[in-house]
Amino acid sequence: MENAKTYLTPLARLLLASLFVWAGFGKLMNPAGTAQYFASLSVPVPNIAVWVVMIVELVGGLMLLVGFQARWVALALAIFCLITGFAIHLPGGDLANMTHFYKNLSITGGLLYVVAFGAGYLSVDGPSK
Numbered sequence: 001m002e003n004a005k006t007y008l009t010p011l012a013r014l015l016l017a018s019l020f021v022w023a024g025f026g027k028l029m030n031p032a033g034t035a036q037y038f039a040s041l042s043v044p045v046p047n048i049a050v051w052v053v054m055i056v057e058l059v060g061g062l063m064l065l066v067g068f069q070a071r072w073v074a075l076a077l078a079i080f081c082l083i084t085g086f087a088i089h090l091p092g093g094d095l096a097n098m099t100h101f102y103k104n105l106s107i108t109g110g111l112l113y114v115v116a117f118g119a120g121y122l123s124v125d126g127p128s129k
Contacts (some may be wrong), residue, residue, distance in 0.1 A: 006122075013112065013114070024058030027050055042057070070119035070123060071115050078112055
């Protein structure tokens with residue numbers, strides 16, 4: 001199993017990061033539409049929030065992907081997931097929002113593993129001791 005760390009930690013980072021990079025890229029391709037969606041959810045200053053969220057998702061996702069400052073980035077993304085889960089998805093209360101809420105909790109769990117154990121192998125940070 002020790003040998004599995006070599007391959008599973010970068011794969012885990014890839015899978016975790018892919019969600020953030022994909023979501024950030026989607027917002028980059030349609031910031032006006034995303035701002036309208038944010039406004040429909042009563043997100044404060046949606047025209048600014050869309051750019052903040054986009055940067056968090058894209059930059060955070062790419063940093064996690066390559067394993068640069070992975071523990072700090074994973075902590076920031078975990079907090080981001082908890083905030084969006086509790087502030088946006090949980091109040092929605094319908095089945096789709098509850099699915100997204102629990103998805104955010106699950107992703108937070110994966111990110112907390114990165115916080116606890118580091119980026120692992122094949123990362124800028126290098127394997128954690």
